[in-house]
Each structure stands twice: as C-alpha cells, then as structure tokens.
Amino acid sequence: xxxxxxxxxxxxxxxxxxxxxxxxxxxxxxxxxxxxxxxxxxxxxxxxxxxxxxxxxxxxxxxxxxxxxxxxxxxxxxxxxxxxxxxxxxxxxxxxxxxxxxxxxxxxxxxxxxxxxxxxxxxxxxxxxxxxxxxxxxxxxxxxxxxxxxxxxxxxxxxxxxxxxxxxxxxxxxxxxxxxxxxxxxxxxxxxxxxxxxxxxxxxxxxxxxxxxxxxxxxxxxxxxxxxxxxxxxxxxxxxxxxxxxxxxxxxxxxxxxxxxxxxxxxxxxxxxxxxxxxxxxxxxxxxxxxxxxxxxxxxxxxxxxxxxxxxxxxxxxxxxxxxxxxxxxxxxxxxxxxxxxxxxxxxxxxxxxxxxxxxxxxxxxxxxxxxxxxxxxxxxxxxxxxxxxxxxxxxxxxxxxxxxxxxxxxxxxxxxxxxxxxxxxxxxxxxxxxxxx
Amino acid sequence: xxxxxxxxxxxxxxxxxxxxxxxxxxxxxxxxxxxxxxxxxxxxxxxxxxxxxxxxxxxxxxxxxxxxxxxxxxxxxxxxxxxxxxxxxxxxxxxxxxxxxxxxxxxxxxxxxxxxxxxxxxxxxxxxxxxxxxxxxxxxxxxxxxxxxxxxxxxxxxxxxxxxxxxxxxxxxxxxxxxxxxxxxxxxxxxxxxxxxxxxxxxxxxxxxxxxxxxxxxxxxxxxxxxxxxxxxxxxxxxxxxxxxxxxxxxxxxxxxxxxxxxxxxxxxxxxxxxxxxxxxxxxxxxxxxxxxxxxxxxxxxxxxxxxxxxxxxxxxxxxxxxxxxxxxxxxxxxxxxxxxxxxxxxxxxxxxxxxxxxxxxxxxxxxxxxxxxxxxxxxxxxxxxxxxxxxxxxxxxxxxxxxxxxxxxxxxxxxxxxxxxxxxxxxxxxxxxxxxx
Numbered sequence: 001x002x003x004x005x006x007x008x009x010x011x012x013x014x015x016x017x018x019x020x021x022x023x024x025x026x027x028x029x030x031x032x033x034x035x036x037x038x039x040x041x042x043x044x045x046x047x048x049x050x051x052x053x054x055x056x057x058x059x060x061x062x063x064x065x066x067x068x069x070x071x072x073x074x075x076x077x078x079x080x081x082x083x084x085x086x087x088x089x090x091x092x093x094x095x096x097x098x099x100x101x102x103x104x105x106x107x108x109x110x111x112x113x114x115x116x117x118x119x120x121x122x123x124x125x126x127x128x129x130x131x132x133x134x135x136x137x138x139x140x141x142x143x144x145x146x147x148x149x150x151x152x153x154x155x156x157x158x159x160x161x162x163x164x165x166x167x168x169x170x171x172x173x174x175x176x177x178x179x180x181x182x183x184x185x186x187x188x189x190x191x192x193x194x195x196x197x198x199x200x201x202x203x204x205x206x207x208x209x210x211x212x213x214x215x216x217x218x219x220x221x222x223x224x225x226x227x228x229x230x231x232x233x234x235x236x237x238x239x240x241x242x243x244x245x246x247x248x249x250x251x252x253x254x255x256x257x258x259x260x261x262x263x264x265x266x267x268x269x270x271x272x273x274x275x276x277x278x279x280x281x282x283x284x285x286x287x288x289x290x291x292x293x294x295x296x297x298x299x300x301x302x303x304x305x306x307x308x309x310x311x312x313x314x315x316x317x318x319x320x321x322x323x324x325x326x327x328x329x330x331x332x333x334x335x336x337x338x339x340x341x342x343x344x345x346x347x348x349x350x351x352x353x354x355x356x357x358x359x360x361x362x363x364x365x366x367x368x369x370x371x372x373x374x375x376x377x378x379x380x381x382x383x384x385x386x387x388x389x390x391x392x393x394x395x396x397x398x399x400x401x402x403x404x405x406x407x408x409x410x411x412x413x414x415x416x417x418x419x420x421x422x423x424x425x426x427x428x429x430x431x432x433x434x435x436x437x438x
Numbered sequence: 439x440x441x442x443x444x445x446x447x448x449x450x451x452x453x454x455x456x457x458x459x460x461x462x463x464x465x466x467x468x469x470x471x472x473x474x475x476x477x478x479x480x481x482x483x484x485x486x487x488x489x490x491x492x493x494x495x496x497x498x499x500x501x502x503x504x505x506x507x508x509x510x511x512x513x514x515x516x517x518x519x520x521x522x523x524x525x526x527x528x529x530x531x532x533x534x535x536x537x538x539x540x541x542x543x544x545x546x547x548x549x550x551x552x553x554x555x556x557x558x559x560x561x562x563x564x565x566x567x568x569x570x571x572x573x574x575x576x577x578x579x580x581x582x583x584x585x586x587x588x589x590x591x592x593x594x595x596x597x598x599x600x601x602x603x604x605x606x607x608x609x610x611x612x613x614x615x616x617x618x619x620x621x622x623x624x625x626x627x628x629x630x631x632x633x634x635x636x637x638x639x640x641x642x643x644x645x646x647x648x649x650x651x652x653x654x655x656x657x658x659x660x661x662x663x664x665x666x667x668x669x670x671x672x673x674x675x676x677x678x679x680x681x682x683x684x685x686x687x688x689x690x691x692x693x694x695x696x697x698x699x700x701x702x703x704x705x706x707x708x709x710x711x712x713x714x715x716x717x718x719x720x721x722x723x724x725x726x727x728x729x730x731x732x733x734x735x736x737x738x739x740x741x742x743x744x745x746x747x748x749x750x751x752x753x754x755x756x757x758x759x760x761x762x763x764x765x766x767x768x769x770x771x772x773x774x775x776x777x778x779x780x781x782x783x784x785x786x787x788x789x790x791x792x793x794x795x796x797x798x799x800x801x802x803x804x805x806x807x808x809x810x811x812x813x814x815x816x817x818x819x820x821x822x823x824x825x826x827x828x829x830x831x832x833x834x835x836x837x838x839x840x841x842x843x844x845x846x847x848x849x850x851x852x853x854x855x856x857x858x859x860x861x862x863x864x865x866x867x868x869x870x871x872x873x874x875x876x
Binding site: 072073074075076077079080081082083086109112113116217274276277278279280281282283303306307308309310313316317320321323324325326327328329330333334371373374376377378379380381383384386387388390391392415418419422423426427430 | 510511512513514515517518519520521524547550551554655712714715716717718719720721741744745746747748751754755758759761762763764765766767768771772809811812814815816817818819821822824825826828829830853856857860861864865868
C-alpha cells in the first residue's frame with residue numbers, strides 16, 4: 001500500500017540528535033519512507049492514497065521502550081504504594097491469576113491506548129508472550145517482546161526453553177514487526193549463574209536482552225552487599241551488556257562510571273520518569289545520561305504503576321523534573337526530547353532503521369493535529385509538540401506504512417469490544433484475589 | 439436554570455481534605471448545589487433539565503490558582519530559557535506591544551482551553567483587566583483578576599488608581615463571578631513603601647492580593663541582601679499576608695519558618711509545578727506545605743512558561759516530583775491531590791463557598807468521561823482521575839450552574855473564531871517585535 005501524506009509540517013532530522021520542521025510531503029511505499037520533501041511532487045510510478053495533513057505535524061511514531069502491557073488490567077489497582085510493597089502485596093497476588101485470555105485482552109487495551117496516543121513500537125516484558133505477540137500483530141503495532149524470567153522461580157529453566165521457542169516461532173515474519181528478546185527480570189531476581197545462562201542463550205539465538213536495572217536504592221544496596229558491585233557493573237561483568245540490543249529499564253540509581261558503561265556498550269536505557277517518581281524509586285540522571293551519549297528512550301512501565309501509557313507525558317515529565325532539580329531551564333530542550341521519544345527510543349530497542357522521517361526508514365509515522373486551543377498559536381511547532389501536545393491530538397498513525405489509527409479511531413479492531421472485555425477480565429481478576437484473601 | 443446530573447460517580451468530601459466516590463444524582467438550582475445523594479430522587483418543586491452522567495465521574499470544577507491568561511499568545515514563543523532571560527529578553531519586549539484587542543482574544547484562547555479542560559475558576563494577574571473580565575464573563579467562567587503592579591514602573595501610581603477603579607467597576611455583579619484584587623508583581627519589582635501603599639489600598643477597598651513570591655533562588659538572595667529577610671517574611675512584616683485572600687504564587691524557595699507563616703496567615707499558595715520546573719526555578723516543598731496545613735491550589739502560570747494550561751497535568755506533576763524526590767510513594771496520594779486541585783484551589787483564591795459537591799456550594803461542576811482506554815478498567819475512580827485523566831476526558835462543565843462546555847464544545851462563544859483571532863494577533867505581535875529588532 002502506497003501513501004502520500006501531503007502538506008504537513010514534517011519533523012525531520014537536523015544535526016546530530018536534533019530535529020527541525022519542514023513543510024512538505026512524505027511518500028510511503030511498501031512500508032518504507034521513500035521520499036521526504038517539498039510539496040506537490042510525487043515520485044514516478046507512484047499512485048498513492050493521498051492524505052491531507054495540512055494544519056498538522058507529521059512526525060516519526062513514538063516509541064515506548066519499556067512496558068508491561070498486560071498490566072493495564074491493574075490500572076489504578078494499587079496506587080500510592082512503594083515498589084516492593086506494591087509488588088509483593090498487590091501485584092504478584094493478582095498476577096498469579098493471569099490467564100492467556102487476560103493477557104490477550106489486557107495487552108489489547110494497552111495497544112489500543114498506545115496506538116491512539118501515537119506510539120508505534122513498544123518493548124514489553126511479561127507473561128503469555130504468544131498472546132502478547134498475537135494481539136500486537138492483530139492490531140498492527142510493532143513490538144519487541146520478552147517473557148519475564150525470574151531465576152529463583154520454580155519454572156525458571158522451562159522459561160528459558162519457552163523463550164527459545166518463542167524466538168523461533170515469531171522469527172518468520174518477513175516484515176520483522178514482532179521481535180523476541182530474553183527478559184531476565186532484574187539482578188535481584190536472577191542469580192549470576194542464571195544470568196550467565198541467559199546471556200549464553202541470547203548469543204546462541206541471536207536475540208537481545210530486556211531487563212530492569214538499578215531501579216531502587218535498595219537494589220543498589222543489596223547488589224553491593226551480595227556481589228560488591230553496583231547493578232550495571234554487575235551485569236556488565238557477567239557479559240550481558242555486550243549483547244545487542246540490551247534494553248535496561250529504569251537506571252535510576254547509576255554512578256558516573258556506570259553511565260560510561262551504558263554509553264560505551266550502546267545499552268538502550270528506557271527512562272521511566274513517571275513510574276520512578278510514582279513508586280518513589282527516585283529520579284534518574286536523565287540529563288547526564290543523554291549528555292554522555294547514552295541511547296535513551298522513554299518507557300511507560302505498566303499502567304498499574306503509571307496510570308496511563310503515554311509518551312507525551314513521559315517525555316515532558318522526564319525533561320521537566322531535570323530542569324527543576326538542576327534549576328536549569330536550558331537543559332534537555334524540546335528538540336532533544338522529541339528526538340529521544342522517537343529516534344532515541346527506536347535505537348534503544350534495536351530498530352535502528354526506524355524512528356525518523358528519512359528515505360529508507362520504516363514508515364512508522366504519526367499525524368498530529370495543531371488546531372486545538374492548546375496548540376494555538378504556532379510560534380514554534382517543536383515546542384508545541386514537546387510541551388503542549390497530548391494523546392488526544394494524534395489523528396492518524398501508520399505502522400510499517402499501514403494505517404493503525406485514522407481520525408483517532410483504531411483501524412484493525414473494535415475499540416468497544418477491547419474496553420469491555422478488558423473491564424470484565426479486570427473485574428474477574430479482582431474477584432479471584434478477593435477469594436484468595438477471603 | 440435547574441439541572442439534575444444523574445447516575446454519575448460523584449466525587450464528594452470524605453473526612454478533612456479527602457474525597458470519596460458515591461454513585462448518585464446532583465441537583466442544581468439557581469447556581470447552587472441543592473442536593474447530592476442517591477439516584478432517582480428529585481427535590482420537591484423541581485423540574486430540572488436532566489443530564490445523564492452514567493459512566494462518568496461528576497466532580498467539582500478544577501481551579502487554576504495562578505495564571506496570566508493573555509500570555510497564551512506567546513505559547514511556545516521562548517522555551518528552554520531561564521526565568522530572568524525569558525522575561526527580559528523575550529517576554530517583556532513582546533508584552534510592550536499588547537493592546538486591549540490582544541488581551542481580549544489571548545484571554546479568550548486561555549479561557550477556552552481552561553474551560554474545555556475542566557477549570558471553572560482562575561486567578562489572573564496581567565494587563566488590560568477590563569478586557570480580561572469582559573471575555574471571562576462572555577464565555578461564562580469565574581475569575582479573580584488583578585492588574586499587575588510594577589512599583590518601579592513609570593505608571594505605578596496610576597496603576598493603583600486603575601486597580602481601585604476596576605474593583606469598583608466589577609463589584610456590582612450579583613452572582614459574584616468576577617472579583618478584582620490588587621496584583622503587586624513581586625517583592626523584587628515593588629519596593630517596600632509601594633507594597634505598604636498596596637496593602638493600605640487593599641484594606642480600604644476590601645479586596646485581596648495576588649503576588650509572585652519566593653519564585654527563584656536569586657529572588658531570595660536579593661531580598662536577603664536588600665532587606666535582610668526572606669521574601670515571605672518580608673511581605674509578612676509589611677502587613678500583606680494579613681489581607682484575605684492573599685494569593686502567593688510559586689513559593690518555591692521557602693523555609694520551614696516561612697511555611698509556618700503561610701499556614702498561620704491562611705495564605706493561598708498557588709503551586710505551579712510545571713512552570714517552576716520548566717523555567718529552572720526549582721521544586722517547591724509541596725509535601726511539606728500541604729503537611730503543614732497551608733492552603734495549596736495548583737496554578738498553570740502563563741502558557742508561555744508551561745505550554746498548556748491544564749490542572750490535570752499540574753496536579754500530577756506536582757505530586758509525582760515530590761514522590762520521586764523524597765523516594766516516598768505514599769506521600770500526596772490521589773485523593774489529597776484531587777482535593778487541592780478543586781476545594782484547595784477554591785479556598786486559596788478566596789471562594790470558600792465553592793470547590794466541593796455539597797448542598798449550598800456554588801454549582802461549579804464538571805462531568806468527566808470514564809470510557810476511554812486510559813480510564814479502563816475502573817478499580818479506583820479517584821486514582822483514575824488523579825493519574826490517568828486529561829483535558830480530553832472532560833465532557834460537560836457547569837459554572838455557577840450554567841453550562842459552559844457541553845459534549846466537549848464551548849457553549850457561549852465560537853471556538854474557531856477564538857483560535858483564528860488569537861493566531862492572527864499572535865502573528866501580529868511577533869511581527870512587531872521583529873520590527874523593533876530590525
């Protein structure tokens with residue numbers, strides 16, 4: 001399917017890691033961007049569907065570099081609690097009841113929310129990964145998926161086999177829309193020997209790693225106590241950071257030396273500003289990481305820890321808190337944040353050929369309306385996108401050149417069915433936890 | 439006009455400064471809430487318009503306790519700059535060209551944005567206050583308005599007279615929709631003798647004060663250098679905090695002793711989390727202020743310093759950054775934030791009879807949809823409102839019992855006209871600044 005998106009304000013690469021605005025047209029052919037340029041010119045032999053984007057910004061799709069999509073069934077379930085109590089007292093007892101059906105519809109709810117908010121790719125770690133992959137494909141999104149591996153759990157060995165099977169089963173997609181990685185949950189839930197086996201398997205399969213890292217002060221203290229090393233140093237010494245892509249979620253409590261390792265090893269850091277604040281984990285050194293050349297993208301974490309799964313807010317929260325903490329308005333300016341939310345995130349999760357409007361890139365493109373009161377007037381479109389835009393401004397979403405959202409409505413699925421099924425299954429989950437307690 | 443809002447999830451007062459959810463009906467008569475209770479009962483002699491709010495939350499309108507509404511014409515005009523450069527190099531040169539026409543339409547744009555986002559009352563400090571009052575009345579919003587007073591400016595004396603005239607001119611509204619206050623800009627732009635004259639005039643007129651206070655570290659340092667006192671102590675000693683209501687915007691850099699003064703004097707603190715972060719001013723001790731019993735509301739400041747004028751994001755940003763900085767997930771929970779965004783703000787700006795769904799209160803009420811993906815499922819409606827909701831979820835807005843927004847559309851004004859006029863005047867302003875530079 002060929003598409004010509006016409007007359008929009010194109011957000012295109014400027015110099016290294018920056019962006020600029022160019023009024024023009026964007027041509028998509030076979031899932032790829034083939035032309036970005038002046039208005040009114042159509043490539044030869046090209047009879048595309050024409051989409052009017054006048055009065056809109058046209059930009060790369062947003063990337064959610066870390067989430068647990070199925071957790072949307074637990075949105076608002078256990079707020080205002082610290083991470084370990086939240087996990088042990090609320091989340092794990094509920095997760096024990098998650099079935100394949102919960103995972104299909106819970107993930108559907110998140111994919112719906114993410115697509116409508118302009119996210120075209122997400123990186124996930126959770127359970128029942130076949131269901132996650134299936135619904136992601138059904139609704140037309142791109143994803144990097146992993147089964148969460150808890151080294152201490154009874155099924156830890158079988159989960160390595162399951163991960164290998166998943167990688168094989170989902171590797172035959174010619175469009176490379178779904179990729180599988182290995183998902184060792186965290187250094188405090190996976191012992192060194194297990195992590196070494198994970199690294200060996202990842203190398204054998206040729207897949208990347210997705211892992212929580214340096215999320216809380218307690219984790220740092222415990223790792224130092226057990227291994228005499230901080231978390232990033234620990235997994236680096238175990239050989240994990242040499243695997244590509246290595247997605248490290250959170251990295252809240254990292255030293256200058258660890259930031260150097262993250263940069264040198266091209267680790268993709270998923271910065272989860274809202275989750276880290278909301279769970280009281282802390283505030284990551286985002287400005288320092290970006291300043292040191294770390295590949296940073298933004299992640300929503302699960303809806304149960306953030307409330308919503310929106311990269312607009314993650315980007316803004318990430319930038320604002322740094323400006324406030326450092327008392328420095330000039331750090332992390334609009335264009336740099338938009339870069340991290342798009343191209344930065346794509347690189348962090350391993351899609352080096354996505355996240356920017358250039359010929360040859362995957363056609364993950366969103367059209368954002370500029371006509372609401374909060375987007376008026378238009379002195380600076382990059383500023384508006386960074387500081388004023390929200391999920392409701394997203395009009396159209398293309399993933400791999402195919403429409404996933406049009407005029408704010410999901411193209412390939414029934415929104416009401418997804419919301420209703422997810423609500424029923426969430427109520428069912430709550431009932432089961434209460435029966436356990438009863 | 440009588441209205442019965444039926445079958446919604448009513449957000450009602452619980453214990454002191456907390457809220458809870460009650461399914462039921464809300465009755466409005468002559469601008470006042472007359473009944474909040476079980477479904478299906480209508481007060482005697484009451485033939486209201488009936489509004490179906492099933493599947494929606496019904497809550498008090500949000501309060502914007504500090505803004506410069508006309509600055510919407512400068513949205514995105516000068517981002518990523520520190521406060522004093524932002525003011526001196528960008529904002530003041532543009533403001534020099536603001537005419538009454540700019541102010542009418544710039545304020546209209548903000549009122550439109552605020553109403554659609556569920557804000558029913560705002561407190562403003564800016565220029566051409568007659569225009570601000572007129573458009574606020576035209577579009578059906580409630581406001582506390584002040585002319586910004588710069589003691590050092592040539593027109594400082596005349597501006598005191600103008601303020602007195604404004605107070606007289608707008609005091610005849612039987613519904614008390616528009617109130618005038620005195621707006622001494624800040625302790626660093628108004629010398630002590632001028633502030634004393636402001637205090638005297640306020641007392642004489644029986645009006646309150648609206649002032650920027652303790653916004654930056656530089657301000658604290660300068661006040662200490664000049665007067666040997668921190669800013670709050672300084673204005674307290676000048677007798678300003680004894681005037682009610684005294685709206686102190688920002689209060690970023692305040693000591694424990696100053697927090698005590700703010701609490702004891704019942705000062706309304708307008709916490710502007712996003713503006714303070716974005717301009718690099720710092721992060722106010724919100725948790726400590728609320729913990730000490732200070733009357734805190736949330737303020738958006740101007741669109742030029744925040745990007746958007748939305749209390750949902752202000753509330754969230756304010757709470758999240760405290761949880762993150764203190765590494766404490768339990769502080770400032772959902773219900774407390776919703777209280778500050780509604781009742782807290784109303785008290786801070788001096789409308790003690792607004793901001794809560796109880797019989798006898800002013801009928802400033804909003805209906806918020808719960809059917810979008812990001813509001814599904816509904817384990818906890820207070821959590822959803824605090825952490826997941828946004829401006830686009832606001833369906834209906836009533837101010838003083840009259841509909842100002844219905845089904846997301848402005849009732850008393852033409853949205854396109856407002857956006858178009860504001861965009862034209864913003865372009866005109868920019869052109870004039872360029873001519874100055876040229």
